[in-house]
Amino acid sequence: MRATVMPLVTLLLGFSLLQMSNGLQGTLLAIRAGLEGFGGVTTGLIMSGFFAGLSIGSFVAPRLISGVGHIRTFAALASVASAAALMHLAFIDPWVWIAVRCLTGFAFAGLIIVTESWLNASVSSAQRGKLLAVYGMVGMASGAAGQFLLNLGDPAEFILFVLVSIVMSLSLVPISLTRVEGPRAEGAQEPPSLRRLWGLSPYGAVSAGLVGASIGTFYGLAPLFAQEMGYAQSRIALLIAAFTIGGLVLQFPLGWMSDRVSRRGLSVGLAAAGGALMMLTLPIPAPSSTVLLILGFAIGGLVLPAQSIVIAHVNDRAPGSAVVAVSGGLVLMQGIGAAIGPLLAGVLLDTLGPRGLPLALGGFQLAIVAWGLLRMTLRSDPETQERHAAPPLTPNFVEGELSREE
Template structure:
């Protein structure tokens, strides 16, 4: 792994600094919003602005990369993100913060696209899995450390915003001074949402509600903690536990999904996540037990994204995976946009523990739909299941999947399908036909 990572040291260093800033920013805004007496409903809308910008960036930035290149795009977006962060303590009102949050999400979507295409370009079929593992380790490690930075200064002042801006700005330096060649980049045409639903209904529905629940946890965790009266060090540790749980549980749960029917694992993990959210409500008066339960909630819910993605990819070949990746980001982004406002308005109308009830509902719906899908389609033979791969909900991680062999769909190639519809033609016969075929096999 060391040899594979060595060639991308600048990229991983820059990524780590970016994630330090991003993780701290998400928690800081929630805490500061409570200090500024923003209504919870408005705070939820502000926080969802990140995902609106992220979705827009996922669609627009690839065109920018093609026009001006990776290095210039990375530098421009890092500058935009850094500036947006600095403007938060200057214009302290929900509308300004919402706009700045959209700009931040837009910038980070582009930064991820550049980073992931660079990592993919530096990977071979033999090293892609190692590179992805290190990529995920950097992301989760930086998110964990970022929560400790909340203790560096008073959240009611401007210092923490300045620190975030510095982290993002410094992230550009190792990238710009490295000798790593910039990769070529071509944005592929994406499959429609209906096509992907026909491929894997559970994958699409699961990704939507997973990101809805995870966006609530990430965006409103600081809001909840401040509302129930936690101190800044307590809030820092509270959010840290969620990311530590995600880091520790990601691979063990993924391994179980390689051994058992993946739909069963998704259902069990989803129901356990929902139950853990309820447990947080019951134990919220005991800070130590709440920390433990919140760590479990983060650990159980974090792998759900990769589980749903792996379940979808089980039915796709490498060319289809790349064509599906952009649409999966769209599905995930839509779920993330709706999650924080819905939970925040519930917190405002009912009680702070609606934060946990909101996440529990999202994860319980995944479990219910997984059980329903088990009655509609036979399980995929274990030999045909691909290996679980821990993936981040970012625009271009499909290219980092070790199952992707580098053979992208290209309609200009004579042996490749001419359109996305032809690429997914095998799935467009309709789900009823698939069910009829399975019943015929069972009857025979």
């Protein structure tokens, strides 16, 4: 495993800096929008702009990667994201912010696709679960670390926006200086296509959307849920932290396990446990803060690692020529789920009160279970021993000048 990860350290370091800056930027924009008096609906539209851009970028980015390679695409889109962070300062207008947030989502779609397709192409199926678990842990830890950067300045001033731009710009350094080129597939890469993703794994396509809905719903509405339950602001922050830490702690053990058992079966089992846990909380009128933190940790540990497991499951079925196309399709489905999930859960919150959140989360998780059980009756999962026969694409080391990726 060490030999697999070491050549990818620069990629993971660049991705870590991007996630750190994006974690800070999301919280910063929500706070600054409130200070500017934009209102709840307008602020929601600003945040939704990111997912609109993510959806568009999932179609465009694979073509950029096929044209100029992984490293150049990463560098270009990280520069765009860095510039976009400063545009929020130049134009304090909600409609401009919606457009800029869309641009940021577009850039991050490409950055995620570069990272995930590079990782998937650089490892055999036998180790894919563990590597994607490391990737998930890096993303979660960096996003959480970005929240602490909020204490370095006043959201009403310019310094935090500049800090976001600085960290995004620094993400270019590791990958620009790496001696390892992006992966080279045998033959041309397939264009992005949801039909292709569906053909490879109907279960993976739908589950990616439902996992995205679950994660987007928790991060988007758990603070409102806790606020309606009467918890203090400090406890609300701890709830979000507990959710993230739960995923961080269980990410690698579950990734390791997914390399030894059916990934689809494991993800269905996690969803069943998550759905049951959420349904069991419905009769509890007002759990204590300690119980709430334990529940947050548990659901995070069940939901967050499922994202990497679903990605690995789909890539087990994908040929080398479809790696980039599959990554784009998965990002699109996750983005759609993350945009629609909070809207549906919001309706339940308005209708049923705080109980609407666990009901929505439980519904998304049980939908994964139902879909997984149906797919198991129609198509078998790749056997574990078959994964060992799938070699990674060979990494290319740059000697002398950087050559163009082909």
